[in-house]
Amino acid sequence: MTDGTSDETAVLITGTRPYGGDPVDVLLSDGRIAAIAAVLARPDGARVIDGAGTVLLPGLVDLHTHLREPGREDAETVASGSAAAALGGYTAVFAMPNTEPVADTAGVVEQVRRLGEEAGLVDVQPIGAVTVGRKGAKLAELSAMANSAARVRVFSDDGDCVSDPLLMRRALEYVKAFDGVIAQHAQEPRLTEGAQMHEGELSARLGLTGWPAVAEEAIIARDCLLADHVGSRVHVCHLSTAGSVDVVAAAKARGTRVTAEVTPHHLVLTDERAVGYDPVFKVNPPLRTDVDVQRLRAALADGTIDIVATDHAPHAVQDKECEWDQAKPGMLGLQTALSVVVDTMVRPGLLDWRGVARVMSENPAAIGGLADHGRPIAVGEPANLTLVDPDATWTVRGAELASLSVNTPFEGMELPGRVVATFLRGRPTVLDGTLAAVQAV
Numbered sequence: 001m002t003d004g005t006s007d008e009t010a011v012l013i014t015g016t017r018p019y020g021g022d023p024v025d026v027l028l029s030d031g032r033i034a035a036i037a038a039v040l041a042r043p044d045g046a047r048v049i050d051g052a053g054t055v056l057l058p059g060l061v062d063l064h065t066h067l068r069e070p071g072r073e074d075a076e077t078v079a080s081g082s083a084a085a086a087l088g089g090y091t092a093v094f095a096m097p098n099t100e101p102v103a104d105t106a107g108v109v110e111q112v113r114r115l116g117e118e119a120g121l122v123d124v125q126p127i128g129a130v131t132v133g134r135k136g137a138k139l140a141e142l143s144a145m146a147n148s149a150a151r152v153r154v155f156s157d158d159g160d161c162v163s164d165p166l167l168m169r170r171a172l173e174y175v176k177a178f179d180g181v182i183a184q185h186a187q188e189p190r191l192t193e194g195a196q197m198h199e200g201e202l203s204a205r206l207g208l209t210g211w212p213a214v215a216e217e218a219i220i221a222r223d224c225l226l227a228d229h230v231g232s233r234v235h236v237c238h239l240s241t242a243g244s245v246d247v248v249a250a251a252k253a254r255g256t257r258v259t260a261e262v263t264p265h266h267l268v269l270t271d272e273r274a275v276g277y278d279p280v281f282k283v284n285p286p287l288r289t290d291v292d293v294q295r296l297r298a299a300l301a302d303g304t305i306d307i308v309a310t311d312h313a314p315h316a317v318q319d320k321e322c323e324w325d326q327a328k329p330g331m332l333g334l335q336t337a338l339s340v341v342v343d344t345m346v347r348p349g350l351l352d353w354r355g356v357a358r359v360m361s362e363n364p365a366a367i368g369g370l371a372d373h374g375r376p377i378a379v380g381e382p383a384n385l386t387l388v389d390p391d392a393t394w395t396v397r398g399a400e401l402a403s404l405s406v407n408t409p410f411e412g413m414e415l416p417g418r419v420v421a422t423f424l425r426g427r428p429t430v431l432d433g434t435l436a437a438v439q440a441v
């Protein structure tokens, strides 16, 4: 503040490196970035955070999160998932609609948005279902959700594929009016009946029904053609195979409006994890081969894959600690995503911090239409930011994560990169790597 009064909302971060560049001081005030300079004086009343050795990034944005509320508050709530997100460096998450009831009406998406505001840790942006009850038979009221207070722009039947090509075509046409996007869970249902893991040598050896790569690739190819035909936007959820990379690359080359995401777990884990029949490694789409993993990393580096999205999928203990074929698919992701990206992309030199900001903040915000996230680190911009210690390492313990569920596939693993602080509109949600007390606004 320039009038000499004390500014209790101000935060001065000293010596941090925006995008991993040269160290600067950054002043946050009134929800925005107020100043950036080599050295800044501390305004009266400002909190000072020693940022020496840290990298400053725009707050991360997750386009694919399962918060489980309403309906499965035993596995996760909007509040607990928001805490996990803030601790993971996120300032915004898109909540998938496969809740109970399904988020297929203005009422439910507004409820989810309101719960997010009450938790106050990240901006929770609801995703609306494409079809009524996610049953794949009849389009949901997309415009009612778009025009609601939740301003829905992303629609998905995630968990299930919109496999009917006519419904998919209509959905794509419908969302064009408000620049919406259909996020497709690409899984041809007939090719994956009873599927338990990646179809390959290993599934045959383990006696588990296979989920062939073509079941994903065929839907992506079809949806790219449909998006071309109607001139609309399609987004591919959790792309997992080398062949899918080829399909998306070819579509982008001819101008298709397609974007794609990869999850952290598909960047590092392979189908070999199924050997012990531990359902913590059961996920949709399944963990693939090392050839796929290497190809996904390269595609994320060269921009064929636009973003990293967590597909954070908490499940109650009884749904995971059971026989493999009875277990629900899905794994936690919000608190480990950045570290996995550091491990698989930054350390090997495939992506620099500028690139991390692009794939974990800027691109997801742009795809989902969030105006105040994924912004440049520049004076006047909203202060949605995360401060990362790139040199710290930590050991993942499911029981210590903020999620109500413990199904992390990274249990006991040492990972690089630690979120030190997260700021939502200038207010710290995380400080010293722990949740900051949330003040009622």
Ligand SMILES: NC(=O)N[C@@H](CC(=O)O)C(=O)O
Binding pocket: 066, 098, 158, 159, 160, 185, 282, 283, 284, 285, 311, 313, 314, 328, 329, 330, 331
């Ligand atoms: N990824 C998963 O294995 N599970 C997700 C649904 C989904 O993303 O398809 C879930 O909701 O649990």
Ligand SMILES: [Zn+2]
Binding pocket: 158, 159, 160, 185, 237, 238, 284, 285
């Ligand atoms: Zn899915």
Ligand SMILES: [Zn+2]
Binding pocket: 064, 066, 096, 158, 159, 311, 313
């Ligand atoms: Zn999902």
